[in-house]
Amino acid sequence: MTVDELAQTLRLKATGNARVVIFGGGTGLSNIIGGDSRAANWAEQPFHGLKEVFSHITSVVCITDDGGSTGELLKDLPLPAIGDVRHVMLSSVRLDALQQIYQATYSEARAITVALSRLFNLRFAQPPGGPNDLVAQSGADMRALPEPLRRYLLGLLGHLFSDARLYPVLNRPHCLGNLLLVAAIYRQLPSCGWDCPEESLWEALLVGLWEIAERIGAERGCVYPCTPTPALLRVRYANGIEITGEDKSSTARRGFPIERVFVDFCGHPYVYPQVYQAIAEADIILLAPGSLYSSIIPVFQVPGLAQAVRDNRRARKIFVANLWVQAGETDLSLADPERKFYVSDMIRAYERNIDGGTKDLFHEVLCLSLQAVPASVLQRYAVEDKVPIFLDKDVVRAQGYMPVERDIHSRRLLRERGMIQHDPLNLAEAVRDLYIERDSFTAAEAASQPHDRLQTGAARPAAGKSRYLSLPCRKYQRMAEIVAAWKYQGCGEARGKGQNRLRAALTDILWKHYDIAPAHLMAISGIVAHEAEAWPRDQRYDNIFSFYQPEDGHIHIRREQLDIPARLELAMLIAIGESLLGNYAAKKRMENILCDGQTVGKRYHLLLTPEKDRHCYFSGGELDNYLRLARMVPIETGRSYSRLLNGNEGFTPPGLLIGLTYSWYLENRLASDIEYKMSALRTPNTNLIPSHQQVIKRRSQLVEFFREVVFAGCQSRQIQARPPLTEMT
16 A cells, blocks of 8 residues: 555545535635646646545536626536536546546546546647547547547547437537536437427436546546526626626626626526435535635525535535635625625625525634735735735634635645645545534534524515526527627628628627527617628717618628637627617607797707507607606607707717617626716715716616616517518508
């Protein structure tokens, strides 16, 4: 027996047969189980971490990721996001399992993990030529794999190229590990497509994961998705905006704290019985570090999981706090946007976003002791705008939890590279010590301590706020069909690759902004591109090079905008927003206002198309509401609206305002002028100037209109396509 094997035996003996259940997302969860398996050097120490100390570990993984290879899979297959499952599964490969299954020595087991790491982590951008091409690209030494494992993995690779259902997948950029999981799943579904019954998909997913986990030495049942029901994350910011998509929210810079998160499921979420059983039998329950709003919270928004954790009253329940502030998530505190995040803020975020609050989800909070980190290292991180999440012990105790400080960082990384990162083994030993120390803080002691405990469960998510969605792959197909049906004029090549590239770019824009509904596109018939010298709009007042023309149902765009992705994106979003108004305006005119023979202002007059002839996304009442928010004043006739302007001041007319606000709502960095106007929402509300309060109120109401009518309202809205031109006003 080697020294490493002896050390592992002693550690496992200390913890006996303790059963551990861990909740989390990809990187944070995989790192503490067995190191970050995506790292290039992971295979140098593949058997460290919690799995080295505890012999029975079950991971329950978030499935709301929609970026990278995982997001590409969502376009084509009716599966939940499996990227984090793959990430955690590879980190769960165990030395003892490889030795038992394949009689591998320690060095042979290491060689196996090197080959697995290269296969699972290969990313390709161009369609591969076949299984051998993928193996060659990965650089994996297949000879290092035992014959049964090598034959199994080659079989999965072959299935990718023989199953017609997976052909579209190979034409997108992917991580090979994800495709290996897909092949294992689809081998269980010999004849099912998108119309496959949910139960068959759930079982195929379960059996496929069990099978591949056992073969690679990660053990059956080491990792489960929190639900096999596909789902997407929806984030609400403190300014009222809601955006769908975990990947999009991770890069957003809204300038406002996140207030709530919701998980929208593609059907009633199902939880595997094996997950409930593992939770009920757990001796230790861990909430892994990771993305606050896109790992732990979405997991516990799956109905039943949080209550299952609460029902286990004998397990040691530990929340492992994050080390660093995360841009877009924990860089702003909802309690005080002027300061950074504390550990107590993370607990409050759980409280707000988990049904039933934090009651009995955890008792202890395991944190890094910053005393072990040199001040010079923290200063260097501060220069890079990286700030640690500080432990406010007294506040955490007042919330009813016991803060536990340990040196759970990697001393080697700190010493050699000045980096602060969770160390899998140090963290595992800290958890082991807490488990063994039976006389340490318990839930009963927490209940007996005087504190101002959070109002647990009182600030739970509003009932009914989660929505049911169609499968992402169905929506992607529908968007692609709509774009393919549009007519294109002046957009380069009349047919062939040029137009195909444009269609692909447009479909990607619609996919990126998942809140765009097919109903938003029903008034659009096509796209007309104009050369700069033939542009039909007067650009004296703006530099917006796209508009929607209700007379022909086309988006008109300056030709050069098609060649720059960011400009094409902005042009399309503005025009799509404008198209929601349809042919709402029968007449528009600007009149001078004279006083003593001099022009002192202008009056903008708008006459609506009669409702029976109007083709508009909005009902009559919704349109009236929007026009009032656009500062148009209704006149008694019911169809007329006007607005007065002083002197030569300009204004944003309703058609342009809705396009700009539509683009700003979806991506604020695309519409800086609306971002400037909406900055009033950041200003503290005072009673000094009543008109300022009115501005804030009106802009808040405009955000609410877009959230509840434009975007959420499309969930149940029945929209007819734009009628033939002869029927248009």
